[in-house]
Amino acid sequence: MTTPGQLDPCLEAASELLRALASPVRLGIVRELAARGRPVHELVAALGVSQPLVSQHLRVLRSSRIVAARRRAREVEYTLADEHVAHIVLDAIRHAAEAQPAPGAWLWPASSWPAGPSLAGDGEPAPAALPVAEDPDRRGGDDPGQAARVGLRGVAVAASRRRPPVKPADRCQDANFCI
């Protein structure tokens, strides 16, 4: 029996990354950090949300290793862990901008907007997922892989014919296999 994670651990890890980014405040933070490293108070000013909320979302981003923190004099400066994350976020915002009728220079950091945006309504710090009813991965219980595993019975042979066997792994280790 296979799960999507065993089939291709990179997809599981990439999915975790996207889940960790999928929040308006966290996307706003990453967009700010794409320009340069910033201390918390600059993120608070740029995003127009409370300091505790920014700190909460920074914790999520740090635990997902999207953001790194380093002490500089009396302040902690936050930076992006790598450039892929910035590309992901800017592409997602560009896609969203094209899908909507209203045009706008949304790719610029909030600090350059004429009227500061308000993200105060976004109070959910934890990585969110689709509602259970809409997400086939999550249907049928708290175990995210359950529905997928049920659907996977009996098709492992077809999978092994297409791709070389991959050892089950918690982390993705082979970029050549994944891409």
Add this chain to the structure above:
Amino acid sequence: MTPAPPAEQALDAASELLKALASPVRLGIVRELAAGGRHVHELVAALGVSQPLVSQHLRVLRGSRIVTARRQAREIEYTLADDHVAHIVMDAIRHAAEA
């Protein structure tokens, strides 16, 4: 109620897009479609998962306008709605591979 500023709308919409992509099966589907349009049976063979599961995830991707469907003779071909989505998925997989 005043409408949300465009900046906030864009972040909300981008966040919805990432949620809709955040599933191993959906990422696998998008990675396949990044190479070109595919029929369901081709996705099933490439991913090694059941056809009902692929169809379920395709419904989520179509609902989020990430994937479009068009009828070709007797079959439906699925394609990516735009290139950004392919870039997002490839960058996410690369990041995961390097982490």
